[in-house]
Amino acid sequence: MKKVLVTGSAGFIAYHLIKKLKDDYEVIEIDRKTGHDILDYEALTDIFSNHKFEAVFHLAANSDISTGNPKVDFNDTFLTTLQLLDKCREHHIPRFMFFSSSAIYGESFTSFSESSGPLKPISHYGAAKLASEAFICSYAKNYGIKGFICRLPNVVGSHATHGVILDLLRKYKQDPDNLVVLGSGRQFKPYIHISELIDAVMYIWKYADAWINIYNIAPIGRTSVRTIAEMIISGQITYTGESWVGDCEMYEFDTNSLTRIGWSPKMTSDQACKLAIEEIKKEL
Amino acid sequence: MKKVLVTGSAGFIAYHLIKKLKDDYEVIEIDRKTGHDILDYEALTDIFSNHKFEAVFHLAANSDISTGNPKVDFNDTFLTTLQLLDKCREHHIPRFMFFSSSAIYGESFTSFSESSGPLKPISHYGAAKLASEAFICSYAKNYGIKGFICRLPNVVGSHATHGVILDLLRKYKQDPDNLVVLGSGRQFKPYIHISELIDAVMYIWKYADAWINIYNIAPIGRTSVRTIAEMIISGQITYTGESWVGDCEMYEFDTNSLTRIGWSPKMTSDQACKLAIEEIKKEL
Numbered sequence: 001m002k003k004v005l006v007t008g009s010a011g012f013i014a015y016h017l018i019k020k021l022k023d024d025y026e027v028i029e030i031d032r033k034t035g036h037d038i039l040d041y042e043a044l045t046d047i048f049s050n051h052k053f054e055a056v057f058h059l060a061a062n063s064d065i066s067t068g069n070p071k072v073d074f075n076d077t078f079l080t081t082l083q084l085l086d087k088c089r090e091h092h093i094p095r096f097m098f099f100s101s102s103a104i105y106g107e108s109f110t111s112f113s114e115s116s117g118p119l120k121p122i123s124h125y126g127a128a129k130l131a132s133e134a135f136i137c138s139y140a141k142n143y144g145i146k147g148f149i150c151r152l153p154n155v156v157g158s159h160a161t162h163g164v165i166l167d168l169l170r171k172y173k174q175d176p177d178n179l180v181v182l183g184s185g186r187q188f189k190p191y192i193h194i195s196e197l198i199d200a201v202m203y204i205w206k207y208a209d210a211w212i213n214i215y216n217i218a219p220i221g222r223t224s225v226r227t228i229a230e231m232i233i234s235g236q237i238t239y240t241g242e243s244w245v246g247d248c249e250m251y252e253f254d255t256n257s258l259t260r261i262g263w264s265p266k267m268t269s270d271q272a273c274k275l276a277i278e279e280i281k282k283e284l
Numbered sequence: 285m286k287k288v289l290v291t292g293s294a295g296f297i298a299y300h301l302i303k304k305l306k307d308d309y310e311v312i313e314i315d316r317k318t319g320h321d322i323l324d325y326e327a328l329t330d331i332f333s334n335h336k337f338e339a340v341f342h343l344a345a346n347s348d349i350s351t352g353n354p355k356v357d358f359n360d361t362f363l364t365t366l367q368l369l370d371k372c373r374e375h376h377i378p379r380f381m382f383f384s385s386s387a388i389y390g391e392s393f394t395s396f397s398e399s400s401g402p403l404k405p406i407s408h409y410g411a412a413k414l415a416s417e418a419f420i421c422s423y424a425k426n427y428g429i430k431g432f433i434c435r436l437p438n439v440v441g442s443h444a445t446h447g448v449i450l451d452l453l454r455k456y457k458q459d460p461d462n463l464v465v466l467g468s469g470r471q472f473k474p475y476i477h478i479s480e481l482i483d484a485v486m487y488i489w490k491y492a493d494a495w496i497n498i499y500n501i502a503p504i505g506r507t508s509v510r511t512i513a514e515m516i517i518s519g520q521i522t523y524t525g526e527s528w529v530g531d532c533e534m535y536e537f538d539t540n541s542l543t544r545i546g547w548s549p550k551m552t553s554d555q556a557c558k559l560a561i562e563e564i565k566k567e568l
Contacts, residue, residue: 070422074366078415082358106421117401118498120421127422131362131415137390137404138354138411214402 001026005053007080008060010034012161013099016194017057020202025054032060038080048087055095058084062125063162065103070124077128085139096136097148097205102189102251104130104151113254114151114214133214140212147212150201153219153253156276157194158283164225165191165276168232173284179233182240185226188250192219193272196265203263215261218253223269231277285310289337291364292344294318296445297383300478301341304486309338316344322364332371339379342368346409347446349387354408361412369423380420381432381489386473386535388414388435397538398435398498417498424496431496434485437503437537440560441478442567448509449475449560452516457568463517466524469510472534476503477556480549487547499545502537507553515561 002025008014009029018027028051030036036043038060062076081098088096103126104119105112121127133149140147160166172179192200200217208215229237255265267275286309292298293313302311312335314320320327322344346360365382372380387410388403389396405411417433424431444450456463476484484501492499513521539549551559 115401117399120496122425124422127418130418134405134411134414138408141406212404
């Protein structure tokens, strides 16, 4: 069975991706949480020497977009990518799948298309993802490593480790009479269910075939934080009214590129949120 | 007199930029060639402690686009930017001017507009410039450092340190009977004269006023390498016929954004090349 490496393997998306990948591959996992750090050069060297990988699925990143420390994003989100690319080059790994983000687009436009520009990320997280994309392109071109870049919106579903739905459900459990929501509640974004995301990622993996393949992935429509809060509680909701730096409050994804190669979402963003709320409730 | 820092101060563009900046500023210079390295953290700390800068003009970079070693571009082009941004953050420097490149666009389109996407740089140089732009955006947004990003085409003129005109003039001097030109001669790109470039840069510096200001700069039209070779020699020209990885053979710049704020080029690319040939001939 062919081997693939999944980084950030203890995370939310990886949990579901690995389950799917195991149909076709032997999956080797690396995650700081389980004691293996991509930035530990010797450990990384060992992994690539001990296994011949068909591909790397790079999910490891600092997933806290609101961090005030650019060094964290630089190291955990960008430098991890560069270290992996160098190893892929050294070991002639033919394929590299990267999980990018809506955060690369910034707030200059509200509809994000892959052909939008200029990209002006407003968070270090978005900057580190864009910087990663840049070097994935140059490594892909120069060393024949086929690159796959999936740009993700908010992702929801079982085994979530962070995000608005998990936060609100935890708060609701502590105080079911008054749900306190950070921000105005008016943030309006696409939420994709993890099952649809994995489906889209595997579709791109199977059918995209350029030297570099960049695709937005999104559900149908968008959901406001207010709607999510009202899905969780029928009682009182208090909005703090304040947002935080680095949060792009409203955006939608243009997914025409993905539609053109034959994949379309079946679930709306609202349906994804509802399903995720049911799933996460059972886990709390 | 207010102070500004110019990095890569021993280079071609810096030579002309510093002359211009001296009209308005006291210019502090840093360049590895003169013994001061941005990546020497203590030296950089000293410079920022000893001077209160109004702005940083960041020109330092690995200017050899054809390098096979991504580490060089990572360090010299990207990490230098990040170190400077960190110092600007620490010392509350209000403005940061970055010299970016046509190389960020890759080869997916031939007309490069700031609104073009997706950006797929094919050289590590282009990747490192794009990665730099990404973090300039997030630093600008989060720490109030006004960002200026000038995307440059080929630049020609006196005191050039590299580039096709200098290369061909040197070869011509060695053997005036047969000029050997690397590649097909069909590369067709915009060449801006350094005098016009500095004029455009200072215009953007003075009149652009967003939190982040991204502008293509270019002359009128384009020039083929064949045309440049024929400007230099009336005798025999031999084309090797081979190109090199990372070279984007044909592109043009869309400069409508710059036109909209009031600056337009007066010189054609051909005129710029002719003038540069005359200037550089005198220096050889």
